[in-house]
Amino acid sequence: MKAPLSWITQYVPVDLPPQEVAHRLTMAGNEVDDITVTGDWDRERVVVGRVLEVKRHPNADRLTIPTVELGDGKTAAVVCGAPNVAAGQKVAFAHEGARLFSARSGRVEALRPANIRGVVSSGMVCSEIELGLGDDHGGILVLDDDAPVGTPLADYLGDAVLDMNVTPNRPDCLSIMGIAREVAALTGREAVEPDSSYLESEVPIEDVVDIEVVDTDLCRRYTASLVTGVSIGPSPKWLQDALIKADQRPINNVVDVTNYVMLEYGQPLHAFDFDKVKDAKIVVRRARAGERLLTLDGEDRALVPPMLTIADSSDAIGLAGVIGGAETQMTEATTAVLLESANFDAVNTRRTGAALRLSTGASYRFERGLRAELAPLALRRATKLILEVAGGQAAKGIVDVYPGEEEPPAITLTRERIRKVLGIDPDVSETAGALKSLGFAVVEPVGGAVAVKVPYWRTDVAIEDDLVEELARIRGYDSIPTTAITTAIPHHSPQPMLDMKDRMRDVLAAAGMCEMISYSLTSPGELDGAAALGNGPEPLMIANPMSGEQSCLRTSLRAGVLSCLASNLRVSRNEGVRTFEIGRVYIPRGKSAEYGLPEEREMLVGVMAGPREPVSWGTRSGDMDFYDAKGVLESALAQIRLEAAFEKDTDPSLHPGRTARVSSGSVALGVVGEVHPSVLERFGIEDAAVALFEIDVESLLESSQEAGGYSPPNRYPQSSRDLALTLPASVPSAAVQALLERHKLIARSIPFDVYSGAELPPGKKSISYRVVFQSEKGTLTAEQINNAQRDLLRRLRQELGAELRGADS
Amino acid sequence: MADRPTVGVVEAVATKALEELDAVGDAEALERWRVSYLGRRGELTAILRGIGTLPPEARRQVGAAANAAKARVDEAMAARKREFSREVTPALLAEDSIDVTLPGRPVPTGRLHPTTQTVREICRIFASMGFDAVEGPEVEWDRYNFEMLNIPKHHPARDMFNTFWVDYPDRNGEQSVLLRTHTSPMQARIMEDTRPPVRVVVPGKCYRYEATDATHEWQLTQVEGLAVDDGITFADLKGTLYEFARQIFGEERRVRFRCDYFPFVEPGVDVAIDCFSCGGAGCRTCGRTGWIEIMGAGMVHPNVLKGVGYDPAVYTGFAFGMGVERIAMLKHGIEDIRHFYANDLRFLKQF
Numbered sequence A: 001m002k003a004p005l006s007w008i009t010q011y012v013p014v015d016l017p018p019q020e021v022a023h024r025l026t027m028a029g030n031e032v033d034d035i036t037v038t039g040d041w042d043r044e045r046v047v048v049g050r051v052l053e054v055k056r057h058p059n060a061d062r063l064t065i066p067t068v069e070l071g072d073g074k075t076a077a078v079v080c081g082a083p084n085v086a087a088g089q090k091v092a093f094a095h096e097g098a099r100l101f102s103a104r105s106g107r108v109e110a111l112r113p114a115n116i117r118g119v120v121s122s123g124m125v126c127s128e129i130e131l132g133l134g135d136d137h138g139g140i141l142v143l144d145d146d147a148p149v150g151t152p153l154a155d156y157l158g159d160a161v162l163d164m165n166v167t168p169n170r171p172d173c174l175s176i177m178g179i180a181r182e183v184a185a186l187t188g189r190e191a192v193e194p195d196s197s198y199l200e201s202e203v204p205i206e207d208v209v210d211i212e213v214v215d216t217d218l219c220r221r222y223t224a225s226l227v228t229g230v231s232i233g234p235s236p237k238w239l240q241d242a243l244i245k246a247d248q249r250p251i252n253n254v255v256d257v258t259n260y261v262m263l264e265y266g267q268p269l270h271a272f273d274f275d276k277v278k279d280a281k282i283v284v285r286r287a288r289a290g291e292r293l294l295t296l297d298g299e300d301r302a303l304v305p306p307m308l309t310i311a312d313s314s315d316a317i318g319l320a321g322v323i324g325g326a327e328t329q330m331t332e333a334t335t336a337v338l339l340e341s342a343n344f345d346a347v348n349t350r351r352t353g354a355a356l357r358l359s360t361g362a363s364y365r366f367e368r369g370l371r372a373e374l375a376p377l378a379l380r381r382a383t384k385l386i387l388e389v390a391g392g393q394a395a396k397g398i399v400d401v402y403p404g405e406e407e408p409p410a411i412t413l414t415r416e417r418i419r420k421v422l423g424i425d426p427d428v429s430e431t432a433g434a435l436k437s438l439g440f441a442v443v444e445p446v447g448g449a450v451a452v453k454v455p456y457w458r459t460d461v462a463i464e465d466d467l468v469e470e471l472a473r474i475r476g477y478d479s480i481p482t483t484a485i486t487t488a489i490p491h492h493s494p495q496p497m498l499d500m501k502d503r504m505r506d507v508l509a510a511a512g513m514c515e516m517i518s519y520s521l522t523s524p525g526e527l528d529g530a531a532a533l534g535n536g537p538e539p540l541m542i543a544n545p546m547s548g549e550q551s552c553l554r555t556s557l558r559a560g561v562l563s564c565l566a567s568n569l570r571v572s573r574n575e576g577v578r579t580f581e582i583g584r585v586y587i588p589r590g591k592s593a594e595y596g597l598p599e600e601r602e603m604l605v606g607v608m609a610g611p612r613e614p615v616s617w618g619t620r621s622g623d624m625d626f627y628d629a630k631g632v633l634e635s636a637l638a639q640i641r642l643e644a645a646f647e648k649d650t651d652p653s654l655h656p657g658r659t660a661r662v663s664s665g666s667v668a669l670g671v672v673g674e675v676h677p678s679v680l681e682r683f684g685i686e687d688a689a690v691a692l693f694e695i696d697v698e699s700l701l702e703s704s705q706e707a708g709g710y711s712p713p714n715r716y717p718q719s720s721r722d723l724a725l726t727l728p729a730s731v732p733s734a735a736v737q738a739l740l741e742r743h744k745l746i747a748r749s750i751p752f753d754v755y756s757g758a759e760l761p762p763g764k765k766s767i768s769y770r771v772v773f774q775s776e777k778g779t780l781t782a783e784q785i786n787n788a789q790r791d792l793l794r795r796l797r798q799e800l801g802a803e804l805r806g807a808d809s
Numbered sequence B: 001m002a003d004r005p006t007v008g009v010v011e012a013v014a015t016k017a018l019e020e021l022d023a024v025g026d027a028e029a030l031e032r033w034r035v036s037y038l039g040r041r042g043e044l045t046a047i048l049r050g051i052g053t054l055p056p057e058a059r060r061q062v063g064a065a066a067n068a069a070k071a072r073v074d075e076a077m078a079a080r081k082r083e084f085s086r087e088v089t090p091a092l093l094a095e096d097s098i099d100v101t102l103p104g105r106p107v108p109t110g111r112l113h114p115t116t117q118t119v120r121e122i123c124r125i126f127a128s129m130g131f132d133a134v135e136g137p138e139v140e141w142d143r144y145n146f147e148m149l150n151i152p153k154h155h156p157a158r159d160m161f162n163t164f165w166v167d168y169p170d171r172n173g174e175q176s177v178l179l180r181t182h183t184s185p186m187q188a189r190i191m192e193d194t195r196p197p198v199r200v201v202v203p204g205k206c207y208r209y210e211a212t213d214a215t216h217e218w219q220l221t222q223v224e225g226l227a228v229d230d231g232i233t234f235a236d237l238k239g240t241l242y243e244f245a246r247q248i249f250g251e252e253r254r255v256r257f258r259c260d261y262f263p264f265v266e267p268g269v270d271v272a273i274d275c276f277s278c279g280g281a282g283c284r285t286c287g288r289t290g291w292i293e294i295m296g297a298g299m300v301h302p303n304v305l306k307g308v309g310y311d312p313a314v315y316t317g318f319a320f321g322m323g324v325e326r327i328a329m330l331k332h333g334i335e336d337i338r339h340f341y342a343n344d345l346r347f348l349k350q351f
């Protein structure tokens, strides 16, 4: 809402600078986004003058030398090039030194004296261009006759337009009057309503116009006036100027008045060409199925019930509260105007606008809710202005169809409530005063309570706490103290999932991985690219996606993480990329909302690719692979005291030979593996192995162990033996370790060398284990260890077909 | 083994050892000396070993003398050793010097996303004031996202929340499932599930059907807050959020509370801090106002309390909600919100 200060001051005197007005409005809830100051001219140097006489320039035919009266008996004669300068005009006069826009340089410059064809001129009669008011080259700006000579032009023509960000609860502030009332309350002034008095003719309106409201549920009040003998034409300058400043395009005098009064009062109005209204009858009714209407914007629209129409005896001629029809609009031939000011239902107006994808100044206001009292006030005001700017005679009286008159709501505000909500205790007279200043009628300030009637323009005030806010914002939020909560702190309720996610984030970051967050919306194509579709649940689709790339809710994090990896690999060739995301996937529980909201499953996906270590003088390790991902995962799981088992498995996204299912006891945790080459290709990743792990965070909660008891460190020494084993390629190392560690004298076993050289027999592999012997009962002797080792080698041979490498052992 | 040790032999060997020790000139000679007396075949070692073969009486006497002698010799050796190490170290170690300017062996460094870090900081500050963190669903019913928050169907305030609808119609064929536009639905969910007192913060993702630019993302993270009890006032709201703003942005910040409208609070508040870029004079960062909005807040609307079965005559409370990325942008001077989900490690590794 653009609110020119010059317009506001018609209803309330303002003696504060625009910035201060804007500040007070903003603090009180009507945010001023911006102030556009027009006519910020030097008050000393740019003033209103009157042309006394115009002489010809002695040396140039097209130049003149007007003498300008400047007040206090002062005059000035300057050279002027404008064709329209004439004696008697009121003009804008600039003295030497005034800062004006120069069309020649395209900049604002200080006006300097000049010798123009032999005549020295120190000053200037200004055109719109120099004043920054427009680009009219035609000649000097001629002011209205009432312009006071000698007054700074800034006082006469200057203005500040407040660009207001009006919140949806305040339709009253979608009007200059409403803003003026706010300004009045915030500056201790009183706002006055505009003049709505006019002379009526002898003909009663009821004799000429027949109005029937059929659907009173959607139209609570319908008022109308009739003006005959109007002549349609352009509006006077004051009216056009006011509309332009408020961002409204002038159209013709009658339409401009309806727009002006809508901006002034916040009540939308509509003018019908009365001669085109068949049978002089207006019917307010729901649209009929199949009905169509050519609207003012040139669209032929299909109407459907329950859209509300304004119809004549046969057809719809307007869409109530939204837009008028083309057939009955003002034309140059119009002579009789039927003016409508009605109250239409907010929800129905909003639904109609939404269905037609049409938002107008009228629908915007109606859908925010207006009170019926407003309709006749705006009607009379607009009728008066039409008579003023378009001539004609008004019929006697107005039509007012108002079957269910509303009482203004009455609310009582108690001192206790103020104390309870705000934590302050102002006395009753202060509370009453604040509410009065806003136009609330204070019925009876008795005891600790103030009873008020809500003024018709405040549709947002319905309950006691609304009055609490009114009091707080008029006093100013700054006047309320700042205190700490004194009530008891509630019992802490544990949040294991939040804690687990935070823990995994910390552990993974400590393991060198960077956290990323990707979009929850993706496309079926992208999910498919990560082979997460087809194998998983159907994703939930978005009904109104912004683009095809964000058309469904993800059912897997893999796609997002892989595309992040791909883009980072492109820019970081010398460094490995390790990244992870913890986030939700959305799994529908059925085909429709009747099955409830989807399951939001917390998942963890990590990926890594590229050199294990950055290029460095001290290291020469290779690229990351399956075992890097597994290592990070093992270490992360160890942090939550979770011993995981890894078993060879397959997964559609992953390399069939390099994938392991991860589980803990009977709980499946997830998967780790290298990404399938065809998936890498879909993500544009070339010449890089990508290792990935994916864990269901919920499963970690099920299987992780909180720190329990402890066992004292074993105080007897360890001894180690290295066993180089040759074993069938099909035997997993985990089986060897499991066998070794079952032995009661073995603390642990560590595979420390894996060999698969040419001299091995086919189908065999070789792994060396460091086996750590230790007993809790005492120091082991060489003999005990030898016995144990012999026993182990026998079992390895029998159970797994493993032999000590080198024949002689 | 040589002669059976006697106290005399012990003393003689010890004296000889100490004399020779005095004569030792460098660390190498010291090592040779140590081997000859204290090594496995050293003289003193031999004596100590031989003590076990003595008759009990002699064993006690000689043992005591030998242990005393050993202690004397050990101490003297340690003293000489310290002497040599002081003298010798610089020269020896100079040969072992390295180029300390070469980079250390690389250890991969991970990071937490700036959004995560900011969420944690926000939650930590509120935890210190008794607020527990909880989470809720991102795919939400219209009922929780709007209706229970005093925003009925067709309410114009719905324009404030451009919504992604999920194509998941209900029995009547109407869309009733959406991506939550704010974390506020958790206000209703939490209050439905608990009796007062309530004091929680809710971090989580939200979604807005909005074109993306430097200050708008269609996916964002919010932290919601809610405190409800018998005896919580607007003054408490101011005190709590004032404390938060100064903890997260610095003690020197000024905090402004102004009236604003959100359908689920009354009175409503907009909380802003003075612009640290211009100090309040007005600049591009603050849109020439001198103030930077950091969150919306207000006293929980009586209709919201009624909707969850709380008696608004007894219980009052305040709620607030802030955009996490916005807070992070202000803290770190990030000019474009689109960095947050672009996942460029060159961005992420700076936090």
Ligand SMILES: [Zn+2]
Pocket (backbone or CB within 6 Å): B275, B276, B277, B278, B279, B280, B281, B282, B283, B284, B285, B286, B287, B288, B290, B291
């Ligand atoms: Zn600033």
